[in-house]
Amino acid sequence: MEVTELLKDYENGKRDFVGAELSGANLSGAILDGINLSRANLAGANLSRAHLTKAALNGANLCRANLSFAKMGQARLADAELTKANLSGAFLVKAKLPRAKLTGAQLIGSNLRNAILWNANLCTADLQFVNLRGANLTGANLNWAHCPEVKLSGAKLFGAQLTGIYLRKAYMNGIDLSRIDLNGVNLSEAKLNGVNLEGSNLLAANLSGAQLRGVQLKGADLTRANLVGVSLVQANLDWARLCYADLSEADLSGATFLGANFEGTLLAGSTMGASVSLDVCLTATSCVAA
Template sequence: MEVSELLNNYEKGERDFAGADLRGANLSGAILIGVNLSGANLSGANLSRAFLTKATLKGAQMHRTNLSFAKMGETKLSGADLTKANLSGAFLVKAKLPRAKLSGANLSGANLRSAVLWNANLCSADLQLVNLLGANLTGANFKWANLYGAKLN
Protein backbone atom coordinates (compact mmCIF):
# COMPACT_ATOMS: atom_id res chain seq x y z
CA MET A 1 0.00 0.00 0.00
CA GLU A 2 1.28 3.46 -0.87
CA VAL A 3 1.51 6.07 1.90
CA SER A 4 -0.58 8.55 -0.11
CA GLU A 5 -3.35 5.94 -0.50
CA LEU A 6 -3.38 5.25 3.25
CA LEU A 7 -3.47 8.94 4.16
CA ASN A 8 -6.17 9.76 1.59
CA ASN A 9 -8.38 6.89 2.74
CA TYR A 10 -7.81 7.80 6.40
CA GLU A 11 -8.81 11.39 5.64
CA LYS A 12 -12.02 10.07 4.04
CA GLY A 13 -12.87 8.25 7.29
CA GLU A 14 -11.46 4.76 6.73
CA ARG A 15 -9.68 3.38 9.79
CA ASP A 16 -9.16 -0.31 9.01
CA PHE A 17 -5.85 -1.03 7.29
CA ALA A 18 -5.23 -4.43 8.88
CA GLY A 19 -2.53 -6.43 7.13
CA ALA A 20 -1.27 -3.46 5.09
CA ASP A 21 2.27 -3.69 3.72
CA LEU A 22 3.96 -0.43 4.69
CA ARG A 23 7.57 -1.60 4.91
CA GLY A 24 9.93 1.38 4.90
CA ALA A 25 7.04 3.88 4.64
CA ASN A 26 7.61 7.47 5.76
CA LEU A 27 4.70 8.36 8.03
CA SER A 28 6.63 10.81 10.18
CA GLY A 29 4.23 13.19 11.91
CA ALA A 30 1.16 11.47 10.42
CA ILE A 31 -2.11 11.76 12.34
CA LEU A 32 -3.57 8.25 12.49
CA ILE A 33 -5.65 8.34 15.69
CA GLY A 34 -7.72 5.18 16.13
CA VAL A 35 -6.26 3.47 13.06
CA ASN A 36 -6.28 -0.34 12.82
CA LEU A 37 -2.96 -1.67 11.55
CA SER A 38 -3.26 -5.13 13.09
CA GLY A 39 -0.95 -7.59 11.39
CA ALA A 40 0.49 -4.82 9.21
CA ASN A 41 4.12 -4.90 8.11
CA LEU A 42 5.72 -1.64 9.25
CA SER A 43 9.29 -2.94 9.36
CA GLY A 44 11.76 -0.12 8.85
CA ALA A 45 8.98 2.47 8.62
CA ASN A 46 9.41 6.00 9.97
CA LEU A 47 6.56 6.87 12.36
CA SER A 48 8.53 9.40 14.40
CA ARG A 49 6.29 12.04 15.97
CA ALA A 50 3.21 10.28 14.55
CA PHE A 51 -0.10 10.46 16.42
CA LEU A 52 -1.19 6.85 16.98
CA THR A 53 -3.37 7.37 20.05
CA LYS A 54 -5.87 4.52 20.54
CA ALA A 55 -4.48 2.74 17.47
CA THR A 56 -4.57 -1.04 17.13
CA LEU A 57 -1.27 -2.61 16.10
CA LYS A 58 -1.84 -6.15 17.37
CA GLY A 59 0.62 -8.59 15.83
CA ALA A 60 2.16 -5.88 13.64
CA GLN A 61 5.68 -6.39 12.30
CA MET A 62 7.62 -3.31 13.43
CA HIS A 63 11.22 -4.55 13.34
CA ARG A 64 13.55 -1.50 13.31
CA THR A 65 10.59 0.90 13.03
CA ASN A 66 11.26 4.48 14.11
CA LEU A 67 8.59 5.44 16.66
CA SER A 68 10.64 8.11 18.42
CA PHE A 69 8.45 10.71 20.13
CA ALA A 70 5.29 9.06 18.74
CA LYS A 71 2.08 9.65 20.67
CA MET A 72 0.77 6.14 21.40
CA GLY A 73 -1.39 6.51 24.49
CA GLU A 74 -3.89 3.63 24.89
CA THR A 75 -2.49 1.93 21.78
CA LYS A 76 -2.95 -1.85 21.53
CA LEU A 77 0.35 -3.57 20.64
CA SER A 78 -0.21 -7.10 21.93
CA GLY A 79 2.02 -9.58 20.16
CA ALA A 80 3.65 -6.85 18.05
CA ASP A 81 7.27 -7.40 17.00
CA LEU A 82 9.12 -4.22 17.98
CA THR A 83 12.56 -5.83 17.93
CA LYS A 84 15.23 -3.12 17.66
CA ALA A 85 12.54 -0.45 17.20
CA ASN A 86 13.32 3.12 18.23
CA LEU A 87 10.75 4.23 20.83
CA SER A 88 12.92 6.87 22.47
CA GLY A 89 10.75 9.62 23.94
CA ALA A 90 7.55 7.84 22.88
CA PHE A 91 4.35 8.47 24.85
CA LEU A 92 2.88 5.05 25.69
CA VAL A 93 0.70 5.85 28.70
CA LYS A 94 -1.89 3.08 29.22
CA ALA A 95 -0.62 1.25 26.11
CA LYS A 96 -1.28 -2.47 25.95
CA LEU A 97 1.88 -4.47 25.09
CA PRO A 98 1.31 -8.01 26.37
CA ARG A 99 3.56 -10.56 24.66
CA ALA A 100 5.17 -7.76 22.61
CA LYS A 101 8.73 -8.37 21.43
CA LEU A 102 10.85 -5.39 22.45
CA SER A 103 14.24 -7.12 22.44
CA GLY A 104 16.99 -4.61 21.72
CA ALA A 105 14.46 -1.76 21.40
CA ASN A 106 15.41 1.80 22.36
CA LEU A 107 12.81 3.02 24.87
CA SER A 108 15.04 5.60 26.55
CA GLY A 109 12.95 8.39 28.04
CA ALA A 110 9.68 6.74 26.99
CA ASN A 111 6.59 7.22 29.15
CA LEU A 112 5.08 3.78 29.84
CA ARG A 113 3.05 4.86 32.88
CA SER A 114 0.25 2.32 33.58
CA ALA A 115 1.18 0.34 30.45
CA VAL A 116 0.45 -3.39 30.30
CA LEU A 117 3.72 -5.23 29.61
CA TRP A 118 2.96 -8.71 30.94
CA ASN A 119 5.08 -11.39 29.31
CA ALA A 120 6.74 -8.74 27.10
CA ASN A 121 10.28 -9.49 25.94
CA LEU A 122 12.46 -6.51 26.88
CA CYS A 123 15.72 -8.45 26.69
CA SER A 124 18.64 -6.05 25.98
CA ALA A 125 16.21 -3.11 25.66
CA ASP A 126 17.44 0.40 26.46
CA LEU A 127 15.08 1.61 29.20
CA GLN A 128 17.17 4.51 30.49
CA LEU A 129 15.03 7.13 32.23
CA VAL A 130 11.83 5.30 31.22
CA ASN A 131 8.71 5.93 33.30
CA LEU A 132 7.17 2.59 34.34
CA LEU A 133 5.10 3.89 37.26
CA GLY A 134 2.00 1.76 37.72
CA ALA A 135 2.93 -0.48 34.75
CA ASN A 136 1.97 -4.16 34.83
CA LEU A 137 5.28 -5.98 34.37
CA THR A 138 4.12 -9.49 35.29
CA GLY A 139 6.32 -12.04 33.56
CA ALA A 140 8.23 -9.40 31.56
CA ASN A 141 11.79 -10.36 30.57
CA PHE A 142 14.30 -7.63 31.48
CA LYS A 143 17.42 -9.78 31.00
CA TRP A 144 20.37 -7.52 30.06
CA ALA A 145 18.04 -4.48 29.85
CA ASN A 146 19.45 -1.07 30.75
CA LEU A 147 17.20 0.34 33.50
CA TYR A 148 19.51 3.19 34.53
CA GLY A 149 17.41 6.00 36.03
CA ALA A 150 14.12 4.24 35.27
CA LYS A 151 11.09 5.06 37.46
CA LEU A 152 9.84 1.72 38.72
CA ASN A 153 7.89 2.34 41.95
Protein backbone atom coordinates (compact mmCIF):
# COMPACT_ATOMS: atom_id res chain seq x y z
CA MET A 1 0.00 0.00 0.00
CA GLU A 2 1.33 3.44 -0.89
CA VAL A 3 1.78 5.96 1.92
CA THR A 4 0.00 8.67 -0.06
CA GLU A 5 -3.00 6.37 -0.50
CA LEU A 6 -3.16 5.58 3.23
CA LEU A 7 -2.91 9.24 4.23
CA LYS A 8 -5.59 10.25 1.73
CA ASP A 9 -7.96 7.51 2.88
CA TYR A 10 -7.33 8.43 6.52
CA GLU A 11 -8.04 12.10 5.78
CA ASN A 12 -11.32 11.01 4.18
CA GLY A 13 -12.38 9.24 7.36
CA LYS A 14 -11.18 5.68 6.82
CA ARG A 15 -9.63 4.10 9.92
CA ASP A 16 -9.48 0.39 9.12
CA PHE A 17 -6.20 -0.68 7.52
CA VAL A 18 -5.94 -4.17 8.97
CA GLY A 19 -3.10 -6.20 7.43
CA ALA A 20 -1.80 -3.31 5.33
CA GLU A 21 1.63 -3.81 3.68
CA LEU A 22 3.72 -0.81 4.75
CA SER A 23 7.19 -2.21 5.32
CA GLY A 24 9.81 0.53 5.09
CA ALA A 25 7.14 3.23 4.74
CA ASN A 26 7.93 6.80 5.76
CA LEU A 27 5.14 7.98 8.06
CA SER A 28 7.26 10.31 10.14
CA GLY A 29 5.09 12.93 11.85
CA ALA A 30 1.88 11.51 10.38
CA ILE A 31 -1.39 12.12 12.24
CA LEU A 32 -2.94 8.67 12.58
CA ASP A 33 -4.82 8.80 15.88
CA GLY A 34 -7.36 5.99 16.27
CA ILE A 35 -6.15 4.11 13.18
CA ASN A 36 -6.47 0.32 13.00
CA LEU A 37 -3.23 -1.19 11.73
CA SER A 38 -3.65 -4.55 13.42
CA ARG A 39 -1.57 -7.27 11.76
CA ALA A 40 -0.08 -4.67 9.39
CA ASN A 41 3.48 -5.11 8.16
CA LEU A 42 5.38 -2.02 9.28
CA ALA A 43 8.80 -3.63 9.54
CA GLY A 44 11.51 -0.98 9.23
CA ALA A 45 8.92 1.79 8.84
CA ASN A 46 9.65 5.34 9.97
CA LEU A 47 6.94 6.43 12.41
CA SER A 48 9.06 8.88 14.37
CA ARG A 49 6.97 11.63 15.97
CA ALA A 50 3.81 10.09 14.48
CA HIS A 51 0.52 10.57 16.32
CA LEU A 52 -0.93 7.15 17.11
CA THR A 53 -3.06 7.87 20.17
CA LYS A 54 -5.54 5.02 20.76
CA ALA A 55 -4.29 3.32 17.59
CA ALA A 56 -4.79 -0.44 17.20
CA LEU A 57 -1.55 -2.20 16.31
CA ASN A 58 -2.35 -5.62 17.70
CA GLY A 59 -0.18 -8.28 16.08
CA ALA A 60 1.51 -5.71 13.85
CA ASN A 61 5.05 -6.28 12.60
CA LEU A 62 7.09 -3.30 13.78
CA CYS A 63 10.45 -5.04 13.81
CA ARG A 64 13.23 -2.43 13.57
CA ALA A 65 10.64 0.31 13.08
CA ASN A 66 11.47 3.86 14.16
CA LEU A 67 8.84 5.00 16.68
CA SER A 68 11.02 7.52 18.47
CA PHE A 69 9.02 10.29 20.13
CA ALA A 70 5.78 8.87 18.74
CA LYS A 71 2.56 9.78 20.58
CA MET A 72 1.02 6.40 21.44
CA GLY A 73 -1.01 6.99 24.56
CA GLN A 74 -3.57 4.17 25.10
CA ALA A 75 -2.42 2.46 21.90
CA ARG A 76 -3.14 -1.28 21.64
CA LEU A 77 -0.09 -3.37 20.77
CA ALA A 78 -0.98 -6.84 22.01
CA ASP A 79 1.29 -9.50 20.46
CA ALA A 80 3.05 -6.82 18.39
CA GLU A 81 6.51 -7.60 16.99
CA LEU A 82 8.79 -4.77 18.15
CA THR A 83 12.14 -6.56 18.15
CA LYS A 84 14.97 -3.98 17.92
CA ALA A 85 12.43 -1.19 17.36
CA ASN A 86 13.39 2.35 18.35
CA LEU A 87 10.85 3.68 20.88
CA SER A 88 13.15 6.22 22.51
CA GLY A 89 11.20 9.16 23.91
CA ALA A 90 7.88 7.61 22.89
CA PHE A 91 4.73 8.48 24.86
CA LEU A 92 3.03 5.19 25.73
CA VAL A 93 1.04 6.09 28.84
CA LYS A 94 -1.67 3.47 29.46
CA ALA A 95 -0.66 1.62 26.28
CA LYS A 96 -1.55 -2.06 26.14
CA LEU A 97 1.38 -4.30 25.17
CA PRO A 98 0.59 -7.76 26.56
CA ARG A 99 2.87 -10.43 25.05
CA ALA A 100 4.58 -7.82 22.88
CA LYS A 101 8.04 -8.79 21.63
CA LEU A 102 10.46 -6.00 22.55
CA THR A 103 13.71 -7.96 22.53
CA GLY A 104 16.62 -5.57 22.05
CA ALA A 105 14.28 -2.59 21.65
CA GLN A 106 15.46 0.94 22.43
CA LEU A 107 13.10 2.64 24.91
CA ILE A 108 15.43 5.25 26.37
CA GLY A 109 13.44 8.02 28.06
CA SER A 110 10.05 6.67 26.98
CA ASN A 111 6.95 7.09 29.14
CA LEU A 112 5.14 3.82 29.86
CA ARG A 113 3.33 4.92 33.01
CA ASN A 114 0.44 2.57 33.82
CA ALA A 115 1.13 0.56 30.67
CA ILE A 116 0.17 -3.10 30.45
CA LEU A 117 3.21 -5.24 29.66
CA TRP A 118 2.29 -8.58 31.18
CA ASN A 119 4.18 -11.48 29.60
CA ALA A 120 5.98 -9.01 27.31
CA ASN A 121 9.49 -9.93 26.18
CA LEU A 122 11.90 -7.11 27.07
CA CYS A 123 15.03 -9.26 27.11
CA THR A 124 18.15 -7.11 26.46
CA ALA A 125 15.97 -4.02 25.91
CA ASP A 126 17.39 -0.59 26.81
CA LEU A 127 15.08 0.99 29.41
CA GLN A 128 17.36 3.73 30.69
CA PHE A 129 15.40 6.63 32.25
CA VAL A 130 12.08 4.95 31.32
CA ASN A 131 8.97 5.81 33.34
CA LEU A 132 7.26 2.53 34.26
CA ARG A 133 5.42 3.81 37.32
CA GLY A 134 2.30 1.76 37.90
CA ALA A 135 3.02 -0.49 34.90
CA ASN A 136 1.90 -4.11 34.92
CA LEU A 137 4.97 -6.24 34.16
CA THR A 138 3.56 -9.48 35.54
CA GLY A 139 5.40 -12.41 33.98
CA ALA A 140 7.48 -10.12 31.75
CA ASN A 141 10.92 -11.20 30.56
CA LEU A 142 13.44 -8.54 31.61
CA ASN A 143 16.49 -10.76 31.48
CA TRP A 144 19.65 -8.73 30.79
CA ALA A 145 17.63 -5.55 30.28
CA HIS A 146 19.55 -2.30 30.75
CA CYS A 147 17.52 -0.26 33.25
CA PRO A 148 19.63 2.39 35.00
CA GLU A 149 17.51 5.08 36.66
CA VAL A 150 14.30 3.41 35.53
CA LYS A 151 11.20 4.47 37.48
CA LEU A 152 9.30 1.42 38.74
CA SER A 153 7.46 2.73 41.79
CA GLY A 154 4.03 1.13 41.98
CA ALA A 155 4.81 -1.33 39.16
CA LYS A 156 3.75 -4.98 39.32
CA LEU A 157 6.57 -7.47 38.74
CA PHE A 158 5.03 -10.70 40.03
CA GLY A 159 6.60 -13.64 38.20
CA ALA A 160 8.88 -11.39 36.13
CA GLN A 161 12.22 -12.76 34.92
CA LEU A 162 15.07 -10.51 36.05
CA THR A 163 18.25 -12.49 35.42
CA GLY A 164 21.17 -10.16 34.73
CA ILE A 165 19.00 -7.02 34.80
CA TYR A 166 20.92 -3.77 35.45
CA LEU A 167 18.99 -1.56 37.89
CA ARG A 168 21.60 0.92 39.13
CA LYS A 169 19.93 4.02 40.62
CA ALA A 170 16.49 2.61 39.84
CA TYR A 171 13.45 4.09 41.62
CA MET A 172 11.52 1.14 43.04
CA ASN A 173 10.03 2.44 46.28
CA GLY A 174 7.16 0.46 47.73
CA ILE A 175 6.91 -2.35 45.15
CA ASP A 176 6.42 -6.04 45.82
CA LEU A 177 9.45 -8.17 44.92
CA SER A 178 8.71 -11.00 47.33
CA ARG A 179 10.11 -14.41 46.42
CA ILE A 180 11.59 -13.11 43.20
CA ASP A 181 14.95 -14.20 41.76
CA LEU A 182 17.46 -11.32 41.83
CA ASN A 183 20.57 -13.48 41.84
CA GLY A 184 23.58 -11.30 41.01
CA VAL A 185 21.46 -8.30 40.01
CA ASN A 186 22.99 -4.82 40.14
CA LEU A 187 20.81 -2.60 42.37
CA SER A 188 23.58 -0.28 43.49
CA GLU A 189 22.33 3.14 44.67
CA ALA A 190 18.75 2.08 43.92
CA LYS A 191 15.85 3.49 45.92
CA LEU A 192 14.03 0.52 47.45
CA ASN A 193 12.44 2.10 50.50
CA GLY A 194 9.49 0.09 51.80
CA VAL A 195 9.98 -2.67 49.20
CA ASN A 196 8.79 -6.19 50.00
CA LEU A 197 11.70 -8.57 49.35
CA GLU A 198 10.54 -11.31 51.68
CA GLY A 199 11.97 -14.68 50.67
CA SER A 200 13.71 -13.24 47.61
CA ASN A 201 16.96 -14.56 46.16
CA LEU A 202 19.60 -11.79 46.32
CA LEU A 203 22.58 -14.11 46.20
CA ALA A 204 25.70 -12.09 45.24
CA ALA A 205 23.51 -9.09 44.37
CA ASN A 206 25.08 -5.63 44.34
CA LEU A 207 23.09 -3.34 46.65
CA SER A 208 25.94 -1.02 47.57
CA GLY A 209 24.73 2.45 48.50
CA ALA A 210 21.08 1.46 48.07
CA GLN A 211 18.26 2.94 50.15
CA LEU A 212 16.33 0.14 51.85
CA ARG A 213 14.64 1.94 54.71
CA GLY A 214 11.83 -0.13 56.18
CA VAL A 215 12.35 -2.89 53.62
CA GLN A 216 10.99 -6.38 54.25
CA LEU A 217 13.82 -8.92 53.86
CA LYS A 218 12.47 -11.68 56.08
CA GLY A 219 13.90 -15.01 54.94
CA ALA A 220 15.73 -13.44 51.98
CA ASP A 221 19.01 -14.92 50.76
CA LEU A 222 21.71 -12.23 50.77
CA THR A 223 24.64 -14.62 50.76
CA ARG A 224 27.77 -12.88 49.42
CA ALA A 225 25.72 -9.77 48.62
CA ASN A 226 27.46 -6.39 48.40
CA LEU A 227 25.69 -4.19 50.97
CA VAL A 228 28.46 -1.65 51.51
CA GLY A 229 27.07 1.69 52.65
CA VAL A 230 23.48 0.51 52.36
CA SER A 231 20.70 2.10 54.43
CA LEU A 232 18.66 -0.63 56.14
CA VAL A 233 17.11 1.56 58.81
CA GLN A 234 14.15 -0.23 60.45
CA ALA A 235 14.43 -3.08 57.95
CA ASN A 236 13.20 -6.58 58.79
CA LEU A 237 16.06 -9.08 58.33
CA ASP A 238 14.55 -11.84 60.44
CA TRP A 239 15.71 -15.28 59.28
CA ALA A 240 17.64 -13.70 56.42
CA ARG A 241 20.83 -15.36 55.18
CA LEU A 242 23.70 -12.88 55.17
CA CYS A 243 26.55 -15.39 54.99
CA TYR A 244 29.76 -13.69 53.80
CA ALA A 245 27.81 -10.58 52.83
CA ASP A 246 29.62 -7.24 53.10
CA LEU A 247 27.70 -4.80 55.34
CA SER A 248 30.63 -2.45 55.87
CA GLU A 249 29.55 1.14 56.57
CA ALA A 250 25.89 0.07 56.46
CA ASP A 251 23.23 1.86 58.51
CA LEU A 252 21.27 -0.84 60.35
CA SER A 253 19.67 1.37 62.97
CA GLY A 254 16.44 -0.13 64.26
CA ALA A 255 16.70 -3.20 61.99
CA THR A 256 15.67 -6.61 63.31
CA PHE A 257 17.70 -9.81 62.89
CA LEU A 258 15.79 -12.58 64.68
CA GLY A 259 17.21 -15.91 63.50
CA ALA A 260 19.36 -14.25 60.81
CA ASN A 261 22.52 -16.06 59.68
CA PHE A 262 25.57 -13.77 59.82
CA GLU A 263 28.23 -16.40 59.25
CA GLY A 264 31.30 -14.67 57.83
CA THR A 265 29.48 -11.36 57.48
CA LEU A 266 31.56 -8.17 57.39
CA LEU A 267 30.16 -5.40 59.62
CA ALA A 268 33.15 -3.04 59.78
CA GLY A 269 32.05 0.55 60.27
CA SER A 270 28.34 -0.30 60.34
CA THR A 271 26.01 1.67 62.61
CA MET A 272 24.42 -1.32 64.33
CA GLY A 273 23.83 -0.76 68.04
CA ALA A 274 26.48 -2.32 70.27
CA SER A 275 24.07 -4.83 71.82
CA VAL A 276 22.76 -5.94 68.47
CA SER A 277 26.29 -6.33 67.10
CA LEU A 278 27.21 -8.50 70.05
CA ASP A 279 24.15 -10.73 69.62
CA VAL A 280 24.92 -11.15 65.93
CA CYS A 281 28.56 -11.97 66.50
CA LEU A 282 27.72 -14.60 69.07
CA THR A 283 25.95 -16.64 66.39
CA ALA A 284 28.35 -15.95 63.51
CA THR A 285 31.43 -17.90 62.57
CA SER A 286 33.26 -14.77 61.50
CA CYS A 287 32.03 -11.26 62.01
CA VAL A 288 33.60 -7.82 62.18
CA ALA A 289 31.30 -5.59 64.22
CA ALA A 290 31.03 -1.83 64.24
